[in-house]
Amino acid sequence: MSLYNARAKRSVRIPKASELIARKIKHDIVTKVLEEGQLLPPEVKLMDEFGVSRPTIREAYRILEADRLVSVTRGAKGGAVVHRPDPQLITEHILLVLGWEQAKVSDFYEARATIEPGMARVVALKASKTAPAVLQDILDRARLQIKNTEDFAEVLTEFHTALVDLGGNHMLKHVAAAMHEVILRHKALVLTQLRRDKNDTDFFADAEVGLKSYKKLITLIQNKKSDEAEAHWRRHIQRANETWLAQFDIPIEDLYHELK
Known part of the structure; x- marks a missing residue:
């Protein structure tokens, strides 16, 4: 035949x-x-x-x-x-498919760990003049919101999404946007639990360590140290993921149910 x-x-x-x-x-x-x-x-x-x-x-x-x-x-x-094509449709379809596949929050953090260090390098090479001001503004707002768990989670997540946006890759921009909502919800959940488990002194001290790492990335980008920016951000993501996922690696559908 x-x-x-x-x-x-x-x-x-x-x-x-x-x-x-x-x-x-x-x-x-x-x-x-x-x-x-x-x-x-x-x-x-x-x-x-x-x-x-x-x-x-x-x-x-x-x-x-x-x-x-x-x-x-x-x-x-x-x-x-x-109307112009709505990028939110990408997020909705990705979350629908991943929810059906019973993807866990760790899938999103692992994807971020794969994407962001390379984007830190790209931003240092291509956007060293414009990116620092954008990232510094977000970092300043994070410091102001540190006592408000939900707002703090939102600004922290915004920093990561902005880093990818500044790299200028259209595909990765939409992938980061799809991850943003899940990671934001998850961070708010984790931070709420950490506030319950820790006294204020320890919580704010740990938060300050993270914010100093954000500031170091901004400085490396500003100085066009692309290799160091990539290496630093890889270490940061690896350490941070251990904290975010220590007790809360749950299916994304459970996360949405938890916060409804």
């Missing part, structure tokens, strides 16, 4: 007209033929352009709405308004 005949025996799904129309509009949004905030042509015009019925156009709208690429309002002044 030829390869062609073998393939021919498989069922082939032909896309519906609504799917093809939605695909065309998606392409126009991605290529910026259609700009954010722009109205799509009236339904009647789209029906004529694509040679389809009104229900087909509305089904295409529903496909685009599900991807948050348009929002549709009815009425005389209504229409379909174009």
Whole structure:
């Protein structure tokens, strides 16, 4: 049997007209033929352009709405308004899949340990003039929020996400954003428990050790010491992960249930 005949025996799904129309509009949004905030042509015009019925156009709208690429309002002044692709969808789908796979919080911390040291090196090489001010601002806010567990967790997590953003890699930027929410929730949980287990003196002393390590990274980046920045941040992440995961390596679904 030829390869062609073998393939021919498989069922082939032909896309519906609504799917093809939605695909065309998606392409126009991605290529910026259609700009954010722009109205799509009236339904009647789209029906004529694509040679389809009104229900087909509305089904295409529903496909685009599900991807948050348009929002549709009815009425005389209504229409379909174009939106830029929403990065939050990446986070939601990643968390959905990883929740189903019963991924643990440690998976996120291990991913961060793989990504961030290399990004510290990249930032020192490429963004030594702009990155220090951004990271220093976050560090300053962390010191102000050290007594507020949830706010402190949020600013600490922001520092790590910003480090990856400053590296300028679009793919890693969205991966870091997907990790951000889980790690933020987890850190808030761990910090709350540490505040209960430790007296204030010990808790704040331990926090200060971490903040000094953040400051050292900023200085290394500012001085363009890329090798040292990478090595320092690798050590920092390894030590920090031991603290964050010591008692709380739980499935991410349990984490969300815990904080609802």
